[in-house]
Amino acid sequence: MQRDEQSVFEARKMPVQARSAVTVEAIAEATIQVLLSHGMDRLTTTRVAERAGVSVGTLYQYYPNKQALLFAVLETHMGRVAQMVEDVCLAHRHEALDVMVKGVVEAFVDAKMERTDISMALYQIAAEVDGAMLGARMRRRLQKALETMLATAPGVTVEPMKFAVEMVISTMSGATRGVLEAGASPAAVKKLREHLVVMCREYLVAVTC
């Protein structure tokens, strides 16, 4: 594969020895730590390298630029959320609509709220890098998982299904983000779980023929 074919955001090279795999992981972990302790505007490639115990040059051996580093961190965590929702979608095929909605919404909220500090920090990253692109990719994954599951719901035909699923995904993201930006107190997270289930269920029932 030629260098030019690589996305500018992809890792520059694959670690082929054990120590470099450790280095890559250490750099990714250090990025989160620096983000949490210093904030986005004081997140410096030199500082990240220092925290990871390597030199700047080493960082640039695995991540072509700062954006790629942030992108990778964001991708890891968004991927984790998508994975958890996908698992629930598979597990809830052929069940009743309200059971599906409850399962998906709670899986989404729980995944996002597992580490509220990281989730909040990631919103800072999302605009620095092209968060829209990653968000779109994640949305496509959730979209497919939800559509596939909903197609197996007994006696349910939502029209237009595609848009309704987009609405549900955007709504889950928006409401969760709202609670995170408001501080994500345990009480608020609990209410979010309940109310978001009601909102999505009532909506889907209303647009169901």
Next chain:
Amino acid sequence: MQRDEQSVFEARKMPVQARSAVTVEAIAEATIQVLLSHGMDRLTTTRVAERAGVSVGTLYQYYPNKQALLFAVLETHMGRVAQMVEDVCLAHRHEALDVMVKGVVEAFVDAKMERTDISMALYQIAAEVDGAMLGARMRRRLQKALETMLATAPGVTVEPMKFAVEMVISTMSGATRGVLEAGASPAAVKKLREHLVVMCREYLVAVTC
């Protein structure tokens, strides 16, 4: 007033002569233009000043730093949206719940979609500066306006009202953002208007006692 009491994000000085008022406006406008044509990462204070037809020094006479400049631009546009929703909330007092919801949702969507290019560009700004802070302020304005309006709805008591309104605001933001990030085609905007009304109405009806 002493310098130290000023927020770091507020304008450094008020324009007292006509030409400087023009300068301030030109800089703000140039910021949007550079953002739209070059993107966030190529938005440079020097480039903005150049576009506005002044020197960098002049820019720093009115905005203490780059963040303050971006903050001001974001604030203007968020304020416009908040204002339009507030107006609708005042106009719809004492009407039926579903009329209120329709009015507010459509006002919000229309305000955000009036200039989709600017709205999309602003998401880039929102993380560069402390978008969470401004978002919180805006949410408080909408919160108050909506609560005041809903309290006048005949025969409606939502419990807990405060959280339900937070949910509605986050949902409107999230769903609108989703459509914007998906490209905001006229067809999608139209469907968003309709579906968002359904979602918010059904939700509020469900949590109403």
Next chain:
DNA sequence: ACCTGAACACCGTTCAAGT
């Protein structure tokens, strides 16, 4: 195969000098 860190380019910000 992997790591180092001085060196370079570029950008945010200032301030002495101008009108």
Next chain:
DNA sequence: ACCTGAACACCGTTCAAGT
């Protein structure tokens, strides 16, 4: 009262030299 733009500090990124 307002504007200019060279100068400075700092950060992203590179690359010749090391192990």
